[in-house]
Amino acid sequence: MQDPVALLLTDRADRSAGIAAALEPAMACHVLGMDEPWTGSAPLAGIIADVDIVRSRTRQTVRRLREAVEPGDAPLLVLMRSRSARSFADAKAMGADICLLPRTSPHVVAQTFLAQTSPRQDMIDLTVTRAVGRAGRALNTLLDAARANETLDTEAFEAGVHPILTAVAAGGLIRWLDLVWSFDDATYQHCLLVAGLTAALALHLGFSEADRQHLVSAALIHDIGKARIPLAILNKPGRLDENELRVMRSHAAVGYEILEQATGFDAATLDVVRHHHEMLDGSGYPDGLRGSEISDRVRLVTICDIYAALIERRPYREPMKPADALQVLRDMKGKLDGDLLAAFEQAVFKR
Known part of the structure; x- marks a missing residue:
C-alpha cells in the first residue's frame, strides 16, 4: 500500500518549497499549481491551500480538487491572505478545517497540518x-x-x-x-x-x-x-x-x-x-x-x-x-x- 501524501495547492511557488520540505520528514508532499490536475494514485492525507481564497476562480479550483480526490476525512488547511471576515467566511465555505495566515512559518504549517492528519x-x-x-x-x-x-x-x-x-x-x-x-x-x-x-x-x-x-x-x-x-x-x-x-x-x-x-x-x-x-x-x-x-x-x-x-x-x-x-x-x-x-x-x- 502506498504511503499517504499531502497536496499543496499554491499560486506562490516561492512558498511551496519551504512547506514541502517541512512536511517531508513525515510524508511526501505533491505541489500543484492553480492550473494543474491531480493525477496521483496515493492515498490523500489532506490538502493545504496556499492561495487567494476570496477569488472565485480559486474557490472553484479548490472545489474541483476536493471532488476529484474524494478526500473523505482528509482535512483542508487554508493559508489566508488577510484577516478579513470575508476571507475567513470563504475559507470555511470551502470546508477549511484550519485557517492560518500566510506569514506562518513553513514548520508551523507542517506541524499544524500533521496534527490534523496524523492521529493514526x-x-x-x-x-x-x-x-x-x-x-x-x-x-x-x-x-x-x-x-x-x-x-x-x-x-x-x-x-x-x-x-x-x-x-x-x-x-x-x-x-x-x-x-x-x-x-x-x-x-x-x-x-x-x-x-x-x-x-x-x-x-x-x-x-x-x-x-x-x-x-x-x-x-x-x-x-x-x-x-x-x-x-x-x-x-x-x-x-x-x-x-x-x-x-x-x-x-x-x-x-x-x-x-x-x-x-x-x-x-x-x-x-x-x-x-x-x-x-x-x-x-x-x-x-x-x-x-x-x-x-x-x-x-x-x-x-x-x-x-x-x-x-x-x-x-x-x-x-x-x-x-x-x-x-x-x-x-x-x-x-x-x-x-x-x-x-x-x-x-x-x-x-
Whole structure:
C-alpha cells in the first residue's frame, strides 16, 4: 500500500518549497499549481491551500480538487491572505478545517497540518521511522567523513536535524527511543538517543524554533570525536583500564578539534562538543570547568547524555530502568544543574 501524501495547492511557488520540505520528514508532499490536475494514485492525507481564497476562480479550483480526490476525512488547511471576515467566511465555505495566515512559518504549517492528519498509529510510526532514517544518514555521513579526515558536509547534516524535532513532537519521546534502541552501533544509537532526549526537553521548555534546531544539532554531533577512537576501545564490553579510559576521554577534545577545523559550526556547538562531560563541581573533563564556566546549553546536553548512556541497550548488558537512571542523575547533586534536571524529569516522565 502506498504511503499517504499531502497536496499543496499554491499560486506562490516561492512558498511551496519551504512547506514541502517541512512536511517531508513525515510524508511526501505533491505541489500543484492553480492550473494543474491531480493525477496521483496515493492515498490523500489532506490538502493545504496556499492561495487567494476570496477569488472565485480559486474557490472553484479548490472545489474541483476536493471532488476529484474524494478526500473523505482528509482535512483542508487554508493559508489566508488577510484577516478579513470575508476571507475567513470563504475559507470555511470551502470546508477549511484550519485557517492560518500566510506569514506562518513553513514548520508551523507542517506541524499544524500533521496534527490534523496524523492521529493514526501508522502515520505516527511512519513519521518517526523517516526521521530516524534521515537523522541517522546525516550523522553517519559526518562520522564517516571525520574518520577519513574528509571535509564535513554541514548542509547535509543540518537537513537531518529538523526531522528529529518533528518526530518527537508528533510521536512522542517513547516512540523515538523504541526505534533508536533497535540499532546496534553504539555511537550511532547514543547520538540519536541524546538528540531525541534533547528535542523533548527543548520542546518542554518552550524554546524558540531556532534555538531548538541549534540545540538538537549540537546534541546529535556531540560525540563526533568518537569517530577517531579505536574500535577496540569504543566497543569494549568490559571496564576500560586506565590507559583505555584516557583515550576514550580524549573524544571531547578531539571532536572539538574536528569541528574547529571544519566550516559551518559555531562557537555554541563547539562548546557542547568539547564540554558535555564537564561537571558543576569541577570534576569533569577535559578542562575541569566549574559552576558559571559551564553554559546552560552544555548543562542541558550533559543531562541528556548521561541519561542516554544509562538506558542504552547493549548486547553485553541490560539497560538501566528509566526510574533507576533518573535516580542516578538525582544522586549527582552538585554536579548537574538542579533546575534543568527537574525540567528533564517533567519532559521525559510526563504522563
